[in-house]
Amino acid sequence: MKPYLREKTQFGFHDVPENTCFEAGYLVTKNSGWRSIRPVVEHGKCTGCMQCYLYCPDGVISIENKKAVVDYKFCKGCGICSKICKTGAIEMEAEK
Amino acid sequence: MAKKFLSGDEAFAEGIRLVRPEVISAYPITPQTIVVERLSEMVEDKSLDSEFIHVESEHSALSCAMGASAAGVRAFTATSSQGLLYMAECLYYASGGRFPIVMMNANRSTALPWNIYGDQRDSLSQLDSGWIQAYAENAQESLDLALMSYYIAEKREVSTPFMVNLDGFILTHTYEEVDIPTQDQADIFLPKYETDNKLDLDNPKNMAFSAGPEHNYIFKYKEHIGMKNAVSVIGEAEKKFSEIFGRKYSGLIDTYKTEDADYIIITLGSIAGLCRETADKLRKNGNRAGVLRIRYMRPFPAKEITEIVKNAKSVAVLEKDISFGNEGTVFTNVNSALHTEKINVPSYNFIGGLGGRNISASDIEHIYSAMEKGTEKVNFIGIEVEE
Amino acid sequence: MAVTAKNLCKDEFFYGHKACAGCGGSLAVRNALKVLGKNAVAVLPAGCMSAVGFNFPQLCFANNAIISTFAGTSSMLTGIEAGFRRRGITDFTAVGFAGDGGTADIGIQALSGAIDRNDNIIYICYDNEAYMNTGIQKSGLTPFGAKTTTTPAGENIRGNIRPKKNMFEIVAAHDISYAATATVGYMTDFLNKIEMLHIPEKIFMRLHLLLLFLMMVLLMRTLSLKMRKTASKR
Numbered sequence: 001m002k003p004y005l006r007e008k009t010q011f012g013f014h015d016v017p018e019n020t021c022f023e024a025g026y027l028v029t030k031n032s033g034w035r036s037i038r039p040v041v042e043h044g045k046c047t048g049c050m051q052c053y054l055y056c057p058d059g060v061i062s063i064e065n066k067k068a069v070v071d072y073k074f075c076k077g078c079g080i081c082s083k084i085c086k087t088g089a090i091e092m093e094a095e096k
Numbered sequence: 097m098a099k100k101f102l103s104g105d106e107a108f109a110e111g112i113r114l115v116r117p118e119v120i121s122a123y124p125i126t127p128q129t130i131v132v133e134r135l136s137e138m139v140e141d142k143s144l145d146s147e148f149i150h151v152e153s154e155h156s157a158l159s160c161a162m163g164a165s166a167a168g169v170r171a172f173t174a175t176s177s178q179g180l181l182y183m184a185e186c187l188y189y190a191s192g193g194r195f196p197i198v199m200m201n202a203n204r205s206t207a208l209p210w211n212i213y214g215d216q217r218d219s220l221s222q223l224d225s226g227w228i229q230a231y232a233e234n235a236q237e238s239l240d241l242a243l244m245s246y247y248i249a250e251k252r253e254v255s256t257p258f259m260v261n262l263d264g265f266i267l268t269h270t271y272e273e274v275d276i277p278t279q280d281q282a283d284i285f286l287p288k289y290e291t292d293n294k295l296d297l298d299n300p301k302n303m304a305f306s307a308g309p310e311h312n313y314i315f316k317y318k319e320h321i322g323m324k325n326a327v328s329v330i331g332e333a334e335k336k337f338s339e340i341f342g343r344k345y346s347g348l349i350d351t352y353k354t355e356d357a358d359y360i361i362i363t364l365g366s367i368a369g370l371c372r373e374t375a376d377k378l379r380k381n382g383n384r385a386g387v388l389r390i391r392y393m394r395p396f397p398a399k400e401i402t403e404i405v406k407n408a409k410s411v412a413v414l415e416k417d418i419s420f421g422n423e424g425t426v427f428t429n430v431n432s433a434l435h436t437e438k439i440n441v442p443s444y445n446f447i448g449g450l451g452g453r454n455i456s457a458s459d460i461e462h463i464y465s466a467m468e469k470g471t472e473k474v475n476f477i478g479i480e481v482e483e
Numbered sequence: 484m485a486v487t488a489k490n491l492c493k494d495e496f497f498y499g500h501k502a503c504a505g506c507g508g509s510l511a512v513r514n515a516l517k518v519l520g521k522n523a524v525a526v527l528p529a530g531c532m533s534a535v536g537f538n539f540p541q542l543c544f545a546n547n548a549i550i551s552t553f554a555g556t557s558s559m560l561t562g563i564e565a566g567f568r569r570r571g572i573t574d575f576t577a578v579g580f581a582g583d584g585g586t587a588d589i590g591i592q593a594l595s596g597a598i599d600r601n602d603n604i605i606y607i608c609y610d611n612e613a614y615m616n617t618g619i620q621k622s623g624l625t626p627f628g629a630k631t632t633t634t635p636a637g638e639n640i641r642g643n644i645r646p647k648k649n650m651f652e653i654v655a656a657h658d659i660s661y662a663a664t665a666t667v668g669y670m671t672d673f674l675n676k677i678e679m680l681h682i683p684e685k686i687f688m689r690l691h692l693l694l695l696f697l698m699m700v701l702l703m704r705t706l707s708l709k710m711r712k713t714a715s716k717r
Contacts, residue, residue, distance in 0.1 A: 001494040001496075001545055002495035002496070003495070003544070004499075009540070011540055018194065018255065018293075018322070020192065020193050020304050021193075021293045021294070021301050021302075021303045022539065022542055023300075023301065024546060024548065025498070026302070026540055026542045027498075027542075027543065028541050030499075035504075050489060054491070054670050055667075057510040058502075076504035078504035078505030079505070118565075121561075149561060152599070153596070155552070155593070156557075156592075156593045159552055159558035160562035161562060162551075162555075162562060163549075163551075163560065163562020163564075164562040164563070165562075165566070166549055166559075166566070168566060168570060169566040169570060171562070186555065189552055295563065295567075297547065297574075300546050300547045302536075302543075302544050302548050302549070303547075303549040304549045304551070305542060308538065
């Protein structure tokens, strides 16, 4: 479970609720545009130790088949994962 | 039903016992204190099953009540004067969040100079905070408003917090015979509180969020409509109330001998009684005097007032309030209504009772005679200035 | 069992938010919620985490969450805790996340009140040592000598000339059940202190506070007598 992007992103008069109470975890925009650099995982070096997952402020790294996987829709490119990685498996590469 | 000899504060507390709020959070302030003392006693002797929370300030009193309301339960708080001003931020928060909290406010002067006695500057300064504002005249009406306020505030199409105002000391501390309904009657009148505007473990919610310029405006518009919807719900509540309890109320305003009146005093709160007595006295001399008591300042009864006063020769707004540098706020509201409805009746403002200064029967007689002769637009009762 | 990266809840409860890249506060909130789980009811006062997490219709908490007034984190927690209890709900955790200004300055009165009442709530202060959301103004937890936008380091104003308030001792002096400090720099320690707050059986005390200092967190928890009894029965 986690907040996820929804199909409905525009809210006109009738869509705006009567009160300030709305479905939790409702996302309409990505954060990918924030990045100037992106983390790239070299799977050969990744040991699946989960430290990048643990320290990511945005929670965008998950471990699948014992390898770190980045959700680039929400990664802001802060580079903490690269710094924390003991095996040097995550390189920050310039966004093109 | 039982009859008891109660003060306004005590009568309101009896009303709240019948309402059975789940959470009560309040901070003591004169002249509200008796309400929270009585409610504490009721919780102690188990005649009221509520969570009484001893908050450390009025700001926290309403913040806590909002938390309880966001958790989906009925909440109550009470305050006065400085306390109301201290929680002002939360007033706007509660109305914006559409939390149907009820608050009793004991109308009291605001410092400086310090003063504990009654005037209406505290609540009238918060007219724009998005709360329904009712002004009780006597202890019985106070108790009845405790019941009706929840009915109105919690109606889905209203969902607006409700402030019941009692004149400090004159009403809060004066004893009258009060008819107390039974719990069974109260339960028939007031349905159990149900809402979707709450945190929910099964369907998690994000609440009290920000909204940018595009959406914020829509939220505010809907808040306005919610308050406007209260007008018909007040009527509905009073109809149901009279069917169950036998006491009738007359909606946003209450009139006395206005049908044929040439001169009408428009006022609010406990002073209306003395105005009626004076009108009766003047009528014996052939003066056609009437009284219009505003029961609800928000939603404002613009149409109701103009409909009553349209054939009068003049009207005077008597209020315990001043908006410095301008005039009384009730007067501004009444004049706006007269102008909007194109009613060309001369109107005068009489300001009195600030800091609890007595308004006497002869003061009111003077108002009626001044209306007849014509006077300044804004008049200060009992202030004599040598020119 | 100690909380580690491996057994930490895989769900993400704070996701898609607009905190600055690399924000320590958002990391504290994210991981605290992973320990507290889906039944955490979060209260966030006006400040960074509410500004970045709740801009309708972008709502970034997967669990129940609400913004409180700046000064009202603790009192709103009290109301929510009481309200849920009155609804007969017991399997929830009321948790507040406030910054250093929201805790040591504007929110200290309501916090003191909540500790005094011994309400069953968790309070987490993420201390980034200044009013960051408004652009780095001095708070009560800004350290000695720090240059901020309201304490310039010049000829006349020589930065912040007062030491940081000792928030931990202030809280401890209330005779609180549990208080701790932690930092997201030592994540395992942080996670396990949150775990201590989470499970009432583990503690014999009440409001629990965790103070996170850059990013340390002051963890607090009060636990009411009623709750204590329930805890001992379980």
